[in-house]
Amino acid sequence: MSWVKSLKCRECGQEYEKTAKYVCEFCFGPLEAAYDYEKIKKDISREKIASRPLNIWRYRELLPVEGTTYNTLEEGYTPLIRADRLGKELGLSNLYIKNDCANPTHSFKDRVVAVASTRALELGFDTLACASTGNLANAVAAYGARGKLKRYVFIPSDLEKGKVIGSLIYDPNLIGVKGNYDDVNRLCSEIAGKYKWAFVNINMRPYYAEGSKTLAFETAEQLGWKAPDQVVVPVASGSLLTKIWKGTQEFIKVGLIPDKKMRVFAAQASGCSPVTTAYKAKTDTFRPVKPNTIAKSLAIGNPADGYYALKTISDTDGGAEMATDEEIVEGIKLLARTEGIFAETAGGVTVACLKKLAESGALNPKALTVAYITGTGLKTQEAVADHLKSVTVIQPNMEAFEAAHLVPA
Secondary structure, eight states, X not given: OOOEEEEEETTTOOEEOSSSOOBOTTXXXXXXXXXXXXXXXXXXXXXXXXXXXXXXXXXXXXXXXXSSOOOOXXXXXXXXXXXXXXXXXXXXXXXXXXEGGGSTTSBTHHXXXXXXXXXXXXXXXXXXXXXXXXXXXXXXXXXXXXTTOEEEEEEETTOOXXXXXXXXXXXXXXXXXXXXXHHHHHHHHHHHHHSOOEETTTTTHHHHGGGGHHHHHHHXXXXXXXXXXXXXXXXXXXXXXHHXXXXXXXXXXXXXXXXXXXXXXXXXXXXXXXXXXXXXXXXXXXXXXXXXXXXXXXXXXXXXXXXXXXXXXXXTTOEEEEEOHHHHHHHHHHHHHXXXXXXXXXXXXXXXXXXXXXXXXXXXXTSOEEEXXXXXXXXXXXXXXXXXXXXXXXXXXXXXXHHTTOSOO
């Protein structure tokens, strides 16, 4: 049973059948899933959600699939941690971290791929594919294996080793393309036009993007059925930021949480910051850039949802910040030291920008704040390897241990 009425153009409102289609034929605007919210409001409840398994499918009425046979690895319902120590250092008295490192392939991309692959199977596809900066490659390789689908995964050829191995272990066809993500994406758009494959972030994008909403759903539920006052979200394509906002508004629309103004803040790496640069220049258009940052999972120089991310920031009275490579490394170390979470470089961007937003006064220091950590640092160890203490090597005896002066006097 589906609560999705159609695919609808975000620009002109033209509606389409629920097929593998992502661009409007009339204005070339992007398509997204359009729901029957009145029906959902009658069918959904807090009690019904709470009775279901702890995964993204507990919110099935607000996801764009037809049936109840899901291609799942039990993704979602990741920890929402009250970050008192980090908050104290940053001057934020009510800070939480949403830790999506705890997903099956250790990033939030499991959410979007679970939805996209489920819909691909419903539509009869036998091949799952993607253009990726790493985390999506891991998820497509894993979920494609789970769904018995053939897999073609395209990545920049200079991707971090951890993310390459994290894809190859699932035995996909992994293709390294000489160029950055935008080059990879252009090639994949051509391939998608020729081969009848389910490219999760191209022809399946209207379904794929909806999976990100589950981060907002979980956050509201884990906070006791209320929205945060302000959120800080890492930005690559801009889709995650816009869907966290959309998911929060949907929960309000169907009566699951009270109405509230939630401010949305974007976090980007300074080596790839088209959205933040446009925000700071007070313009609603952005210039594509050539990425140059250690935060490769955010290195999308021509973000597909950049315009909509800027609009969301503006509509919510939010903001945007950027972090240098050095600040990203310090952000990773700060989060690990204070809260015991080892984030990848995108998480370092989130924490570094959270710090700068707090210091500048852009964030309300007493407001309920949620920062999103979208992937594990085990995938990007090379980013911090040269910025850590060395191992203290000793002989296996007490004298050697005490001589190393490891115990405080």
